[in-house]
Amino acid sequence: MNAPLRYNDRVYVAACNVGRGLFATRPFSPNEHILSFHGPRISTDDPLNQSEQQSNLIQIGPREYVLPDPPGIFANHSCRPNAGLFQDTMLIAIAPIEKDEEIRFDYSTCMDEDNWTMPCACGHPECRRLITDFKTLSIDQQAWFLERNLVQTFIAEQYIMGV
Numbered sequence: 001m002n003a004p005l006r007y008n009d010r011v012y013v014a015a016c017n018v019g020r021g022l023f024a025t026r027p028f029s030p031n032e033h034i035l036s037f038h039g040p041r042i043s044t045d046d047p048l049n050q051s052e053q054q055s056n057l058i059q060i061g062p063r064e065y066v067l068p069d070p071p072g073i074f075a076n077h078s079c080r081p082n083a084g085l086f087q088d089t090m091l092i093a094i095a096p097i098e099k100d101e102e103i104r105f106d107y108s109t110c111m112d113e114d115n116w117t118m119p120c121a122c123g124h125p126e127c128r129r130l131i132t133d134f135k136t137l138s139i140d141q142q143a144w145f146l147e148r149n150l151v152q153t154f155i156a157e158q159y160i161m162g163v
Contacts, residue, residue, distance in 0.1 A: 007071040010034060011103065018121050021102045022074045028093035034103060037089040039069040055118055059110045060088050061154050077131055078104035078122040084150035085109055094150065107131050109145050110152045 004014035004023070011034065012023050028034060037058055044063040056073050057065040066089065068075075075083070075091060083105045084094045097103060104122065111133045118131040134142065134155050145151045146159055 005071075011071050013071050013074045016076065016102055017123060018076055020074050021076045021104070022071055024097050024099055024101050024103055026099050028097040028103075030093050030095060032093045034083055034091045034093060034097075035072055037066055037068040037072040037091065039067045039072070041065065042067055058085070058089070059112065060152060062112070076102065076104050076122075077107040077118075077120065078124060079106065079120060079127045080122070080124040081105045084145070084148065085152065086149060088152055094148065106145070108134050108137055109150055110134075110155070112152075112155045112158075 004012045006012040006025065008025075010025055010028075012025055013020050014023050015021075016023075024034075041060075042057060042065040044065075057067055059065050067073075072091070081104050082093065082095045082097050082101065083091050083103050085105055086092045091103070091105060093103075107118070108131060111131075112135065113133060120127050120129055120131050134145075134151060137145075142151075142159070146156055149156070151159075
């Protein structure tokens with residue numbers, strides 16, 4: 001894919017440092033809706049969950065995932081994201097996003113599996129080098145995401161309930 005592919009008046013897909021990424025067609029303010037993740041629901045037992053597609057799944061329950069349709073599938077990870085998952089499948093800006101800036105969220109905010117990790121290539125000076133479950137983030141990082149409701153509901157409930 002050489003030329004950017006525009007999906008709507010909000011986002012387009014173009015080349016980035018990890019292949020292809022999701023980019024803003026216009027500026028976004030914090031808390032502004034960028035897109036919603038839609039796609040087939042996959043269970044933990046689905047063979048797709050054990051394939052190379054596993055890195056594209058968004059966990060929405062203890063044993064349930066969404067395989068995002070384009071353009072959502074092109075949203076990459078960052079250890080210092082400018083977007084976050086809100087209400088499980090909505091991607092919102094959490095910092096000002098400029099036109100043509102790549103939109104990235106922290107994959108750890110939707111991970112509670114104990115069986116999958118991914119080397120991080122976000123390139124941020126504060127990079128954790130490895131993408132892991134939410135529970136492995138520092139207490140400060142967890143609190144930051146929880147206070148802003150940027151953690152999947154099924155994960156956040158564990159912290160609210162003290163599990």
